[in-house]
Amino acid sequence: MSDLPLKIRVGIRDQWESPRAPIATCIDSLAKTLGYTISPQIQWSALYATLKDSFVDQGMFVSAVCRIGIAFYGRMLSRIEDKMMADWTDSLLDGMMKRETWVLKIEGHEDASTQRPLLTWDEDRGSFKIEIPKCKPPGNSIIEAGFDEDLDALFASPYVLSEPTIPLPPIPTQASTLQSSATPPPALPKIVVDGADDWTEVNDSGEPTSASTPPSPPSKSLDADPPSGRSPNPNPPTPSPPTQSPTTQSPTTQSPTKARPQSYGLQRPTKLFAGPTVNPVMTIDASGSRLVVHCSHEATLQQLGKYLNRWARIDYNDSLKRPMLTVQMIESAFFDDVIDTIVIEPTYSRGVTEPLNPTFILSFVEGVLGYKEEYTNGLRWILKLYPIRI
Structure with a gap:
């Protein structure tokens, strides 16, 4: 944390890591009632790098994070002590009993459109996660109401995260196979020759139609016999190779060079x-x-x-x-x-x-x-x- 400003380092020491800090009291109170200690984990350097534009006063950064952490522990404790939330508490304990250690991860949220911290949990990792958006921190009432909404949605599906869907290619049915095989490919126009100079084009119905422009005759080798009545050219011209400007290159043949991305511009893992x-x-x-x-x-x-x-x-x-x-x-x-x-x-x-x-x-x-x-x-x-x- 040596790269953090002095005000933030002092705030972390006094408001977050001190055993007499309010956040420490909230953690102990929830652990005594719940039976599990949910230890907070924060990478302060990464969190400040994400949210620093939202805090003009550096001294308010740690205070805002502490308010969000205290709101989480407070809402959790309030629900566990509420008899009306007994079913929700049972579901929580069923999920938490699979692991002995639980953590609360607080991270920054890149999406600036979100106006309040978001709360999720993951049984596989044994962690709760709070994502703080890149905006001015809202009031305590908005944070607590948002956490209540997120806590209600924890067990929307049976206590686990939704499984990722795997899109598979569609399986062809017998009807579609027969339909595709019964459809013939489009017929191409047939061209026949009626002599040396007359060309006739036959359409799909089989009726001959006269072509307005005769096609070019097929190319012949220089050693082939010339048509009757014509004398061969004893010195045929040598075809010159196609010229190409050294500075002009077709865009289709150009291989663009992909620049290597910088490490600081990549997304988080x-x-x-x-x-x-x-x-x-x-x-x-x-x-x-x-x-x-x-x-x-x-x-x-x-x-x-x-x-x-x-x-x-x-x-x-x-x-x-x-x-x-x-x-x-x-x-x-x-x-x-x-x-x-x-x-x-x-x-x-x-x-x-x-x-x-x-x-x-x-x-x-x-x-x-x-x-x-x-x-x-x-x-x-x-x-x-x-x-x-x-």
């Missing part, structure tokens, strides 16, 4: 690796007693993980009725808030040495998600996706 700018790459390692899937496209891993969890085989000999395989999503060590690994291993891994069968994973990745194999040695696979379909 959560958007750069999710869009069509880069081609997703996946590796599958089945050499050990667990399957490890690495992928640069997070939506691919989410789709794979949700499908495996939905249809997981349950071990009915287990008193807790847990799945026989555990599917764990791991956050990337390269970038913040990006999942790049799935680990699939037996729930009871003690004494298990046989490798897991990777065929279902390979079939799903290639058949459903559209990845293509680039290399394999029988235990490891490298696959790519052209283009992104998820």
